[in-house]
Structures are given as structure tokens and as C-alpha cells.
Amino acid sequence: MQWHHQENFRSLPWKQEKDPYKIWLSEIILQQTRAEQGLPYYLRFIEAYPTVRHLAQATDEEVFRLWQGLGYYNRCKNLLSTARVIAYDMNGVFPNTYDELLKLKGIGSYTAAAVASFAYGLPYAVVDGNVNRVLSRFFGIDLPFDTTEGKKYFFELAHKVLDRANSASYNQAIMDLGATVCKPQNPLCDECLLKKNCFAYAQEMIGLLPVKSKKIVVKERFFNYYIFKCKDKVYIQKRTAKDIWQNLHEPFLLEGDDKLNEDAFSNFHLQSKPVEIGQSKQRLTHQIIVARFYLAEIKTQEKISENGWWVVVSELKNYAFPKTVVSFFKKIKLLLDD
């Protein structure tokens, strides 16, 4: 706390915030996202939707479009659903207890603790990667923090050391210490005021702590995208299945390792055979998406797939697409740079 009050100069717009809506929004944006990357999104969201009612009234398309590029689109889906529950079923008022907050979609123990402590000063400890790292190194805990046992242990320890009367400041302090001093690589131990009691420092175990158990298995998937054009229109479809990028849009897709599948188009009135015009790769946490893009002119604006329709090229900017599609559309000038 002493460090926090005297030496912590980390400045972010949601710090000191007391509005539960803004705290919740910042926490959802920051899940699996670095603060620097999430910051412009937070500012754009607050400007477009200053209250939870504004967010609840927005269309799905609009909100997904604003979220575009942040990834983990389930977060956006839950954000909208929870905003609507609060705006319409709870009269726009955020729950003010940890247990009630936990009942909302997309709010787990971390976000509930953040809202409960930052907005209402309740004695709940936030436990994120930064906090795990500081606790693990300081106390010398080699239990993997991503196992059921480890999660429970770190959760209980974080609550044991919490300054219950100043939970908001304390939580901010330990998170910022983890982000700026006790960093994953090259922590600034010489500047750290925990140094004299830190287990990892004394035992030279900094590089070994914290311990993670899971190895992420990364699967490669091949997305063959067919950009069908007819006069001034392009064919797009919405991803409705429970899969990555749900609710975003894309060109017509055939997934599979095989390249051009000519049989798939025998019923369409193509002007000419689709031509491959480029490739891109996007790495997600558990998957690598290899996207191959094909271009084909088609004679009539026929229905190509269940969830698709024709869109005037200049209107494409109104739809949310995965990052890999946006980059490719920009490359071939279907979308203009922002």
C-alpha cells in the first residue's frame, strides 16, 4: 500500500473509478487482453455507451462491430446479454453484492471481486495473473495456479492477505505491482519493497515461479474463403454456430485441408472458376487459422448459404468480421483503412 500511494504511477482511465458499469466494462475488455490493447476499446465503448442502458439498447451488430479485433467474442456476447438483464430486469442498477454479481453471465470470481471491491469497497480479493505471480514468488508457492487445487489455494491466500478495510486500493496495488515491478520476465527486484521478505528473491527462484500445469494444445484449421462478387455487391454470411467468431461475418466458407473444391460450385452461376488471391494466418489461443481467399465473379445474386446475403461493397464497414478477414478485405480494397 505504501508503494501504491507513493510510487505507483501506472495511470489507466478506469483506476479510481467507482461506477460499477465502467469497472465491469473495463474488466470484461481486459480479460485475456493487455491493458494497452484494451484501452482504446474501453474509451470507444464509454463514448458510444456512457451507461448500461445505452449499451443495452444498442444493436448486436453495432456492439460486435465496436468489439472487432479484441477477439474472444463470447465476452462480447455475454457483455450484451448482461447489459440487457441489468437495464431491463434490474432497472439499470448493478447488483451490489459479490454473490449477486456472480449470477450474471460472463462474470466469474475475478470480475465479481473487482466490481465488489472497486465500486462498493467490499472485502474481496481479485486474483488474476499478476496477483498469482506476486503471491507465488513472495511466499514461494510452487503449486500450479491453473489447477483446481491451485486456484482454491491462491484464492484463499489472496483473501488472507487482503487489506479488508481498503480492498479497492489493496487490489489495485497488488495488480499494479505485478504488472510493473514483479513482471513475468526480468522483474525489477532491486526496486521492489517486498524484496527483503521475498522467498523467490532470497532463494533465486524467480524464473521458476509461478508454476503453470497446462500445456496448450494448438490445432490447425484451414478456412477456404470464397469472395463472391456480383456487380457492386459481395456475398457475406454470419457465423451462427457455436465456434470461434460466433456472430461475426465472413465470406462464403468451406473448411478443410483440401484446396479449391470445384464440385462445391456446380450449382452456382459462376462467370469463371474461383482464383486463389491470397492467404493469411491467425493464431488464437488454441487454434491456428490458415485462411485461403478465392475470388469469383457470379452472374446472379443468388442465395449461396443458409446464413448469408449480398451486401453493397460500401456497406461492408457496417459489419463485424474476424481480424484475418478485415486485414484481407483491406488489402484488396474491399474495406478502407479506418
Ligand code: SF4
Ligand atoms: S522481490 Fe522480485 S520476485 Fe519478489 S515480489 Fe519483488 S519483484 Fe517480485
